[in-house]
Amino acid sequence: VQGCDGSILISGAGTERTAPPNTLLRGYEVIDDAKQQIEAVCPGVVSCADILALAARDSVLVTKGLTWSVPTGRRDGRVSRASDASNLPGFTESVDAQKQKFAAKGLNTQDLVTLVGGHTIGTSACQFFSYRLYNFNSTGGPDPSIDATFLPQLQALCPQNGDGSKRVALDTGSVNNFDTSYFSNLRNGRGILESDQKLWTDASTKVFVQRYLGLRGFLGLRFALEFGKSMVKMSNIEVLTGTNGEIRKVCSAFN
Numbered sequence: 673v674q675g676c677d678g679s680i681l682i683s684g685a686g687t688e689r690t691a692p693p694n695t696l697l698r699g700y701e702v703i704d705d706a707k708q709q710i711e712a713v714c715p716g717v718v719s720c721a722d723i724l725a726l727a728a729r730d731s732v733l734v735t736k737g738l739t740w741s742v743p744t745g746r747r748d749g750r751v752s753r754a755s756d757a758s759n760l761p762g763f764t765e766s767v768d769a770q771k772q773k774f775a776a777k778g779l780n781t782q783d784l785v786t787l788v789g790g791h792t793i794g795t796s797a798c799q800f801f802s803y804r805l806y807n808f809n810s811t812g813g814p815d816p817s818i819d820a821t822f823l824p825q826l827q828a829l830c831p832q833n834g835d836g837s838k839r840v841a842l843d844t845g846s847v848n849n850f851d852t853s854y855f856s857n858l859r860n861g862r863g864i865l866e867s868d869q870k871l872w873t874d875a876s877t878k879v880f881v882q883r884y885l886g887l888r889g890f891l892g893l894r895f896a897l898e899f900g901k902s903m904v905k906m907s908n909i910e911v912l913t914g915t916n917g918e919i920r921k922v923c924s925a926f927n
């Protein structure tokens with residue numbers, strides 16, 4: 673949370689990884705495995721923070737997105753506190769709150785829309801959005817921003833009082849493709865998270881969605897290119913260099 677320093681990878685009581693927004697994060701074993709192989713040939717040189725930034729780039733490439741150059745040389749953080757996760761935007765949060773939290777890290781509205789566009793791949797557990805499907809904000813009905821034909825599909829995937837850990841694509845119909853269909857879905861009331869759908873409701877974020885969709889009357893902007901640029905910007909936040917931090921031996925533990 674403090675910056676791109678691999679603090680999420682630390683395991684143990686009270687670490688970032690144990691904070692409510694992070695409990696379902698997956699894939700730690702992939703980073704541990706890469707680190708183990710690198711340490712075997714070149715010990716003490718490549719940080720876990722760099723491995724994570726490179727893996728993020730590669731996950732976009734394998735889902736048919738564009739690649740980008742990742743500046744390397746980050747060092748790993750020595751702090752990982754669950755309480756810091758309160759600085760992360762939540763999935764029920766207003767666009768203003770999302771913008772404020774991004775701005776606190778030097779990321780603007782375009783970066784917000786672009787980076788949340790990362791939801792073009794991956795899945796969400798039902799527990800993060802099923803409240804939108806049945807008794808949204810105690811109205812007795814669903815979130816009115818959900819498309820009427822999409823609602824029964826989502827209700828079938830996440831039945832009321834069903835298994836909250838069941839996973840659903842964040843970008844319906846194109847979960848393994850790094851493309852702009854996530855933005856089309858927002859336009860069509862087919863966003864999964866409340867925070868996703870709100871990007872279409874708020875004028876300041878909607879304009880970037882419209883630009884990524886190349887809608888007539890809007891200055892075109894290429895999502896595939898901008899994503900790499902915003903990722904570099906995000907991955908340079910509060911980076912540790914020189915003698916700050918350390919190069920961990922194992923990504924899940926401080927040295």
Ligand code: HEM
Binds near residue numbers: 696770787797
């Ligand atoms: C307002 C900011 C954001 C909120 C509220 C948010 C919220 C969420 C939630 C609730 C999930 C589902 C987690 C689960 O069920 O395990 C999720 C998944 C995901 N998010 Fe975000 N997110 C945000 C920003 C981002 C950004 C900036 C990126 C990347 C640049 C990103 C990439 C992903 C990916 C790839 C997944 C799928 C994970 C998987 O399949 O295991 N998100 N997000």
